[in-house]
Structure formats: structure tokens, C-alpha cells
Amino acid sequence: EAPQCGYQSCQPLKDGFVNVHLVPHTHDDVGWLKTVDQYYYGANNTIQNAGVQYILDSVMDELKKDPNRRFIYVETAFFWKWWIHQQDFVKHQVKAFVNSGQLEFIGGGWTMNDEATTHYHSIVDQMTWGLRKLNDSFGECGRPKIGWQIDPFGHSREMASIFAQLGFDGLLLGRIDYEDKVNKFATKTMEMVWKGSDNIDAEIFTGAMYNTYAPPSGFCFDIMCNDEPLVDDKRSPLYNIDRKIDDFFAHLDNMTKVYTTSNVILTMGEDFHYQDAHTWFKNLDKLIYYANQRQENGSKY
Amino acid sequence: FKDNDRFNVLYSTPSCYIRAVNEAAAAQNVEFTVKTDDFFPYASETHAYWAGYFTSRPNLKRNERLGNNLLQAAKQLASFSKINGV
Numbered sequence: 001e002a003p004q005c006g007y008q009s010c011q012p013l014k015d016g017f018v019n020v021h022l023v024p025h026t027h028d029d030v031g032w033l034k035t036v037d038q039y040y041y042g043a044n045n046t047i048q049n050a051g052v053q054y055i056l057d058s059v060m061d062e063l064k065k066d067p068n069r070r071f072i073y074v075e076t077a078f079f080w081k082w083w084i085h086q087q088d089f090v091k092h093q094v095k096a097f098v099n100s101g102q103l104e105f106i107g108g109g110w111t112m113n114d115e116a117t118t119h120y121h122s123i124v125d126q127m128t129w130g131l132r133k134l135n136d137s138f139g140e141c142g143r144p145k146i147g148w149q150i151d152p153f154g155h156s157r158e159m160a161s162i163f164a165q166l167g168f169d170g171l172l173l174g175r176i177d178y179e180d181k182v183n184k185f186a187t188k189t190m191e192m193v194w195k196g197s198d199n200i201d202a203e204i205f206t207g208a209m210y211n212t213y214a215p216p217s218g219f220c221f222d223i224m225c226n227d228e229p230l231v232d233d234k235r236s237p238l239y240n241i242d243r244k245i246d247d248f249f250a251h252l253d254n255m256t257k258v259y260t261t262s263n264v265i266l267t268m269g270e271d272f273h274y275q276d277a278h279t280w281f282k283n284l285d286k287l288i289y290y291a292n293q294r295q296e297n298g299s300k301y
Numbered sequence: 302f303k304d305n306d307r308f309n310v311l312y313s314t315p316s317c318y319i320r321a322v323n324e325a326a327a328a329q330n331v332e333f334t335v336k337t338d339d340f341f342p343y344a345s346e347t348h349a350y351w352a353g354y355f356t357s358r359p360n361l362k363r364n365e366r367l368g369n370n371l372l373q374a375a376k377q378l379a380s381f382s383k384i385n386g387v
Contacts, residue, residue: 193334198337
């Protein structure tokens, strides 16, 4: 059957509504407080509780349960370590997720490189190395379309130029100067066209994110977080759907004040999240269901 | 927010989001501002400018640059070695 990845696989939007794009993700530093291998295997967890092999296993199990679920993965260095250890059965399953657009590679370099101290030569090499592995393994459906620089401390114009020349359709940023951000909120200019070069055609649509790369306060459902889970049993004393959906909509209301179109993106994940992907997806399923229920039920809630 | 006639929530990806933004912008005649400079320096709050790392660990920084030079030379020699009849 023909692959349905890429833009064809996008969920339908609803006209006349603000479409709220929930993007489940995990930010996996390729070495930081622990080494690459310690992060991959989940060793030395007293330093930081993080094990990427468990994240990828667990996410694949959760994607199986519902074709509407989505996940993005960014750091090919970790993905490749995991991929080469998988049985054929798992590889076929992962290919199916990539072909259906349930699993999408974003960024796709060997790592999410720094933009201040890197040489453009090395950036091209590390992007090529990651993209080569994805291309060899998944073909066109494994090709990232979006730059995902959510953690680098500042952003260079050359990086925008490189992404544009890689053929990417857009770039999303996490960290911009706090005063710049205040100004962009006030002037509704969080989204822009970044002209990466004076000399060549290197324009790329660029968006700065509302909350760096974290979920809204109160909506972190990872095992590493302590936010209350969504309790939808009305007979339970812990029932909280009405209040949580109100909180969620209040957050969205604030977001729509600073973005220009009828779309907002919510980054649902943080550093090394989804080691137990079930706690995230279980609650996101409910969040989507009960938020959209109000469209039909009106004032019933 | 009793009557939700505003929000539609869905699982999505950055590419689906950006496509939606661009299509909505075209439909609503939104013109994005054009940026031609960079995003340096980065400050997360007052008196917290992240410019120290431009120079931190100078030995490591130098070793990476030297490593890059060696890698490029090695790649060139490896490709020359495959040329026949030279």
C-alpha cells in the first residue's frame, strides 16, 4: 500500500475553531549530566532519571493502541542506537508508524546542535549523518520537514540558512531573549519569515514557542511530573474534568492573544519524558476527548 | 468556557502545525514580519545572559575544530584513493 506519511497524514482541522495541536515529544540531550550511553541505557539514574531505550520501547507500544496518536522523535544518535538493536518484527512495526505519519522525525540530525560555537561545516556533517541514516532506513517518509531547535541558547542566522537549504519547510525555536519575547507577545510577532542570507534564497518560516518546550502548567502527565491526573469518574471525590478543562481553555485563551492564526502548538513533553509513555497518552486521550466534548455538549458541563 | 465554540484539540506534529499556520495565514491575509538578524545574545532573565558558553572549555572547543579539519582531510584522501588511473 502507498505510504500516507507527511502532510497527507495530518489530522483534519475544524473550520471556525482555534485548532490546538498537541505535539507529544521527548527532549533527549545527546550527553549532558550523563554520558550518551548512560542516557541511552538508563544508567546512573541517581544523577538524572533518564533512559532513552525505555522511551522508544514505550512510545512504540502506545502508538499501537490508537492510530490517532502521534509522536515526534528528534535525536537520530539515540534513535539509531535503538534501531540497530531491534528485531525485524519491531522494525516492520516502526516502519508502519513512520509510513502512516504516527511517528514523525523532526530535526533529524545526529543531535540538536548548538548554534553559537559550531562551525557550519560540522553542522552540515552532523545533519547529513543523521538524515542519511533516516533516509537509508525509511526513505521519503523518514525525511524531516521541520527544524526543531527547542533548547539551544540563542539562534544563528546561518542555522536558518542551512535549514532552508536542506529543504525544510519551517523552524521552531524554544529559547529567545526574554525582552524580545515580551515584545513579540505584545506585537503578535512570534511567527516570522526568517531570511537566512543576504546573498542566496534562504527563507524559512520560523515560530517561537509560547512556553519554551514544556507543557502548560498543570498538564504534565509524565512519571517525572506530579500534576494531578485527569479523573473522569463523576462519583469519585477526585473528579476534576470540569476544572481541568476550564484551566486548559484559560491557558489556550492566553496563547491565542499572541499568535496570529487560528492554530496554536502545545509541546507535550520535557527532558527525557515518555519513559512510561502510557501515563502521558492516557491523559492526553482524555484531555482531547473532554475538551472537544464541550463542542457538542455546550453548557452541560 | 461553558460553551466551547472556540477550541478544537487534536494530536499533531510540528509539520502539520506549520502547514496549518501557513494555510490559515494565506486565507486570512496575515503577513508575517521578515527577520534578517540573529537571536544572540540569549538572556533568560535580567542579569542572566548566556554568553559565557561562547568561550567555556576552550581546550574542548579547539579539539573539536582540529578534529573537523582532520575529518575533512581524511574524507578527501579516502575519495582520492578510489580514483582509478591516477
